[in-house]
């Protein structure tokens with residue numbers, strides 16, 4: 220028997236790391252090996268360096284890598300995406316793997332996390348990724364993105380305040396949100412008006428491939 224498919228022989232399974240779901244190969248296509256390398260980084264140095272909690276390992280693919288990668292369908296090759304508060308490269312790195320022509324700028328405030336991102340991006344040889352150590356509020360006039368992505372960074376009003384100034388005309392904020400997204404939208408009503416953004420569009424992504432689909436709020440500059 221192939222030891223990689225045996226529940227007792229596979230070291231990843233023994234360590235409680237989620238096995239790669241079938242959907243991963245569909246989502247990443249020919250670049251699935253890069254996604255696997257990213258998963259290995261998250262499960263090893265990612266945990267050791269404190270970027271990912273060990274309790275996340277049993278849902279490493281479904282709740283982290285794939286949950287982020289499904290956002291790729293909202294991007295264009297010509298986009299320049301700022302992943303704000305990228306942390307462990309989520310959603311930025313899965314998006315860079317799934318969309319090799321789209322440019323991704325991973326914006327992260329903490330030095331240690333930036334070091335980890337640089338190590339991983341170099342190992343994966345992701346030519347479409349650039350890493351910037353900064354608080355996003357410091358990037359006004361220094362960076363312009365067509366899209367800003369964010370997951371688990373701040374509430375929607377704060378994201379609007381931080382991200383709108385680094386978006387070009389017609390630029391979009393794509394925020395991954397949980398079940399309470401409707402409450403967040405209500406709380407952000409004044410910000411949406413003040414920053415002249417379109418009413419949020421709610422995308423439910425990965426409904427066929429993920430147990431828990433990803434909810435993304437899209438707000439466009441007008």
Ligand SMILES: C[S@@+](CC[C@H](N)C(=O)[O-])C[C@H]1O[C@@H](n2cnc3c(N)ncnc32)[C@H](O)[C@@H]1O
Pocket residue numbers: 303304305306307308309310326327328329332353354355356369370371372
């Ligand atoms: C909870 S983590 C989420 C990381 C990642 N997006 C994810 O989904 O796993 C939030 C990250 O945002 C970063 N961060 C917080 N405020 C920031 C700011 N103003 N500019 C850039 N990064 C920031 C933190 O250092 C941290 O790495």
